[in-house]
Amino acid sequence: MKKKKKTYSTAAVTSRLLRRPIRRAGWFFLMPMVAAFCIGFVWPFLHGMFLSFCQFKTTSNWKWVGFENYAKAFADQSFRYSFGYTALFAITSVILINLLAFTVAYALTQGIKGTNLFRTVFFMPNLIGGIVLGYIWSMIFDGILGAYGTSILMDTRWGFWGLIILMCWQQVGYMMIIYVAGLQAVPEDMMEAAKIDGANGWQTLTRITIPNVMPSITICTFLSLTNGFKLFDQNLALTGGLPYIINPDGTSVHTTEMLALNIYNTFYGQGANSRGTAQAKAVLFFILVALIGLIQLKSTRDKEVQQ
Amino acid sequence: MKKLFALLLAVLMVISLVACTPGEEEKGSVYWLNFKPESDEALKEIAAMYTEETGIEVQIVTAASGTYNETLTAEMDKSTPPTIFVVGNTAAVDQWGEYCLDLTGTDIANELNTDAYMLKDADGKLCSIGYCYECYGIIVNTALLEAAGYARDYITNFETLKTVAEDVHARAAELGFDAFTSSGMDGSSSWRFTGHLINLEYYYESVDDPAAWTECPAEIKGTYMDNYKALYDLMVVNSATNRADLANGGFDAAAEFKEGKAMFYVNGNWEWSGLSEAGMKAEDLTMIPYYCGVEGEEKAGLNCGTENYWAVNANASEADQKATLDFMKWMVTDPEASALAVGTFGVMPYKNAAESTNPFLAQANAYASAGNYTMPWVTNFQPNVDAYRAAAVAAMNTYNADPTDANWDLVEAAFVAGWATQYAAAQQ
Numbered sequence: 235m236k237k238k239k240k241t242y243s244t245a246a247v248t249s250r251l252l253r254r255p256i257r258r259a260g261w262f263f264l265m266p267m268v269a270a271f272c273i274g275f276v277w278p279f280l281h282g283m284f285l286s287f288c289q290f291k292t293t294s295n296w297k298w299v300g301f302e303n304y305a306k307a308f309a310d311q312s313f314r315y316s317f318g319y320t321a322l323f324a325i326t327s328v329i330l331i332n333l334l335a336f337t338v339a340y341a342l343t344q345g346i347k348g349t350n351l352f353r354t355v356f357f358m359p360n361l362i363g364g365i366v367l368g369y370i371w372s373m374i375f376d377g378i379l380g381a382y383g384t385s386i387l388m389d390t391r392w393g394f395w396g397l398i399i400l401m402c403w404q405q406v407g408y409m410m411i412i413y414v415a416g417l418q419a420v421p422e423d424m425m426e427a428a429k430i431d432g433a434n435g436w437q438t439l440t441r442i443t444i445p446n447v448m449p450s451i452t453i454c455t456f457l458s459l460t461n462g463f464k465l466f467d468q469n470l471a472l473t474g475g476l477p478y479i480i481n482p483d484g485t486s487v488h489t490t491e492m493l494a495l496n497i498y499n500t501f502y503g504q505g506a507n508s509r510g511t512a513q514a515k516a517v518l519f520f521i522l523v524a525l526i527g528l529i530q531l532k533s534t535r536d537k538e539v540q541q
Numbered sequence: 542m543k544k545l546f547a548l549l550l551a552v553l554m555v556i557s558l559v560a561c562t563p564g565e566e567e568k569g570s571v572y573w574l575n576f577k578p579e580s581d582e583a584l585k586e587i588a589a590m591y592t593e594e595t596g597i598e599v600q601i602v603t604a605a606s607g608t609y610n611e612t613l614t615a616e617m618d619k620s621t622p623p624t625i626f627v628v629g630n631t632a633a634v635d636q637w638g639e640y641c642l643d644l645t646g647t648d649i650a651n652e653l654n655t656d657a658y659m660l661k662d663a664d665g666k667l668c669s670i671g672y673c674y675e676c677y678g679i680i681v682n683t684a685l686l687e688a689a690g691y692a693r694d695y696i697t698n699f700e701t702l703k704t705v706a707e708d709v710h711a712r713a714a715e716l717g718f719d720a721f722t723s724s725g726m727d728g729s730s731s732w733r734f735t736g737h738l739i740n741l742e743y744y745y746e747s748v749d750d751p752a753a754w755t756e757c758p759a760e761i762k763g764t765y766m767d768n769y770k771a772l773y774d775l776m777v778v779n780s781a782t783n784r785a786d787l788a789n790g791g792f793d794a795a796a797e798f799k800e801g802k803a804m805f806y807v808n809g810n811w812e813w814s815g816l817s818e819a820g821m822k823a824e825d826l827t828m829i830p831y832y833c834g835v836e837g838e839e840k841a842g843l844n845c846g847t848e849n850y851w852a853v854n855a856n857a858s859e860a861d862q863k864a865t866l867d868f869m870k871w872m873v874t875d876p877e878a879s880a881l882a883v884g885t886f887g888v889m890p891y892k893n894a895a896e897s898t899n900p901f902l903a904q905a906n907a908y909a910s911a912g913n914y915t916m917p918w919v920t921n922f923q924p925n926v927d928a929y930r931a932a933a934v935a936a937m938n939t940y941n942a943d944p945t946d947a948n949w950d951l952v953e954a955a956f957v958a959g960w961a962t963q964y965a966a967a968q969q
Contacts, residue, residue, distance in 0.1 A: 291614075291617075291636065291637075292614060292617045292618045293618050294618055306969075372789075373791075376789045380786060380789070383785050383942070384785075384942065385786075385788045385789050385938075385942075387788045387789065387938060388788060388938060388939070388942055474931075475931075476934075476935055476938070477935055477938065477939065478931075478932055478935035478936070480932060480935065480936045480939075480951040480954050480955050480959075481954070482950075482954050482958065483954075483958055483962065484932075484954055484955070484957070484958025484959040484960070484961055484962035484963075485959075485962050486932040486935065486955070486959070499928070502610060502611055502614075502927070503925065503927045503928040503931070504925050504928055504963075504966055504967070505632065505635075505636065505924075505925050505966070505967040506635075506636040507967070507968075507969050508966070508969070
C-alpha cells in the first residue's frame with residue numbers, strides 16, 4: 235500500500251479530485267498579489283481622485299470643494315505652457331529614440347564582431363537612476379557650454395535639447411534590446427525568399443523586416459511616448475524648470491518645466507492651499523497619458539502582421 | 542501535529558503576555574522631525590542620553606536638506622506623526638497652525654528668557670517657540686585683512702568695505718587670496734542672496750514703515766533694491782569666479798574660506814563649528830553687518846533671528862504630548878544636554894541653558910551692547926518662500942550672465958512684484 239502511494243502519474247494531477255480543491259482555493263493564492271495591487275495602486279489612485287475634489291493639507295485632513303480645483307488647474311497659465319512643452323518633448327523624443335534604437339539594433343543583428351559587448355554598453359545607461367543621470371549630464375553640458383559663456387540653465391533651447399540627449403542616451407539601449415528580440419524573430423525563410431526574388435536591402439527592410447517587427451515598434455513607441463510624458467527625475471535634476479521668464483507683474487514662466495514637475499511644484503512650492511489644484515492637475519495628467527497611450531497602441535496594433 | 546499545536550499555543554501565550562505588560566502607550570514617546578541636518582548627530586546623542594536616564598524613547602528623524610516641508614507633509618499623515626516639528630515662520634503658522642498645541646503657560650515656554658521668539662496665530666495661540674537663534678552677516682578673516690594692510694576695525698560702512706574688496710581683488714595674485722568667496726546660485730548656495738542678503742532690503746523698508754510690517758505685507762516697495770544691488774555686485778565682482786559661471790554652482794565657498802583663499806564669506810554663526818574644526822581661530826575671525834550704503838549704517842549690527850521654532854503636535858496622544866514637553870524642558874535645563882545642544886545650535890534663549898561659546902554670537906551681542914541696531918530676520922515673511930526664491934534665482938542668473946540695467950529690472954520684478962504675486966497665490 236505504502237509503495238503505491240509513492241508512484242506519481244499524470245492522471246493524479248489532472249484528476250478532478252485534485253483539481254477541484256486547487257480551483258476552489260485559487261482566490262486564496264491570488265490574495266497576496268491582489269492585496270498588494272489594492273494597497274499599492276487601487277486605493278491610492280481612488281484616494282487621489284477623491285482628493286482632487288478637496289482642499290487639503292495632509293491627505294487625512296480634507297474639505298470638499300467640488301470642481302473648484304479643476305477650474306483653477308485649467309486657468310493656470312503655467313500648466314498650459316507645460317502641457318505644450320511636454321507634448322513637443324514627447325514627440326521629439328519618441329521619433330529620435332525609436333530611430334536610433336532601431337538603427338543600433340539593426341546594426342547589431344548583422345553579425346558584426348563584438349555584438350554582445352556593444353549591446354551591453356548601449357544598455358548600461360538604463361541602469362542608472364534619473365536623478366543621478368540628470369546631475370551627471372548637467373556637468374557634461376555645462377563643461378561644454380561654459381566655454382561659450384552660457385549654461386544649460388540659461389537658455390531654454392539648450393535645456394530642451396539637453397533633456398532630449400539625456401533621454402536618448404538613457405532609453406536607446408532599452409528599446410534596442412526590444413528591437414533586437416523582434417529582429418531575431420523575423421523568419422529566416424521569408425528573408426531567403428526575398429533574396430531569391432531579388433529584393434534589394436532597402437526593399438527587404440521596408441517590406442519584410444519592418445512589418446515583421448511591428449509588435450516591437452508598438453511596444454517601443456508606447457514606452458517611449460509615455461516615458462516622455464511622465465518624465466520627472468531627469469527634468470528636476472537637469473534644469474529644474476530653469477530658465478524662467480520673469481514678467482513685469484512678478485509672475486514667471488518656467489520655460490523647461492514639464493507636466494510632472496509642474497504638478498510637483500504646485501503641490502509643494504505654493505503653500506498648502508494649492509495642493510488640491512496640484513491633485514486635480516495630476517488626475518488630468520493621468521487621463522491625458524492614458525488616452526494618448528491607448529490611441530497610440532490602437533494605431534500601431536492595426537499595422538501588425540500575423541506570421 | 543501535536544508538536545505544532547503546542548508551539549502555536551506557546552506563541553499565543555507569549556503574545557498575550559506581551560500585551561499585558563505596561564506598553565509604551567502609558568509612558569508616551571517623543572518623535573522629533575528635525576530641520577537642521579548639521580545637528581542630526583548631536584540630537585541623536587541627546588536623545589540617547591534621555592532614553593538612558595528616563596527610559597522614554599526619543600526618535601530623531603532628520604529631513605534631507607531643503608525638503609522639510611515635503612517630509613513633514615508625509616509624516617503628519619502617518620499613524621505615529623512627529624510630536625515635535627518645526628514651524629519656523631508666519632507662512633508655516635498659516636499652514637500648520639491647527640496642528641500646533643497651544644504652548645501658552647507650559648513649563649517649556651516659561652523657561653524662555655525672552656519673548657522675541659514666539660510665533661502666534663491670528664487668535665493669539667502660541668504655536669511655536671524658538672529653540673535657538675542665529676546671526677548672519679559677512680564673516681571676515683581678520684588675519685588676511687591685516688595681511689592686506691588694513692586694521693581690524695577699518696570697515697565700518699559700504700565705502701570702506703568697497704575700498705577693501707576692490708583693492709584686495711585687484712591685488713589677488715600678489716596677495717594669494719581674493720576678497721569674496723565664490724558663491725554659486727545653485728540650491729546649496731543661492732540662499733545667501735535670496736534668503737539672507739535680501740534681508741537688508743526688507744529690514745530698512747520695515748524701519749521706514751513699521752506699521753506695514755507687523756505681519757506679512759501684501760506687497761513691498763523695493764525702496765532699498767539699489768543698496769542690495771550695490772552690495773551684491775560688490776560680492777560677485779570681487780571674487781575669484783567669473784560671475785557668468787555662478788549659475789551652475791558647484792563652488793565650495795567654505796573650503797575657499799577655510800584654506801585662506803578668500804577674506805570675506807557670506808554666512809552665519811552656525812559655520813563656527815566647521816571653521817574651528819578646520820583649525821581657524823576665533824581671534825582671526827569676526828562678522829560684520831551687511832553694509833550697503835544706507836545712511837547711518839555705521840551703527841548697524843548683525844542679522845539676528847531664527848527659523849528654528851519648536852511646535853508640539855496637537856493631535857498626538859496626551860501621554861506623548863507630556864513626554865514631549867518633559868523632554869524639551871529637560872533639554873534646555875539639564876547642564877550636560879543643553880551644553881551639547883548649544884554646541885550644535887549656537888545659543889538657546891532659555892533661562893537655565895548652557896552658555897554659548899560661539900564667537901559670532903558674541904560679536905552680535907557686542908554690537909548690540911555698543912548700541913548698534915540689530916536687524917531681525919524679516920525674510921521670515923517671504924510668501925510662498927520656495928517659489929519666490931526660485932524666481933529670484935532665475936532672474937539673478939540672467940543678470941549675472943549679462944549685467945545690464947534691463948536684466949536688473951528682472952531681478953527687481955522677481956523680488957518686488959513677485960512678492961505681491963506670491964502673497965496673492967498663498968492667500969487663495
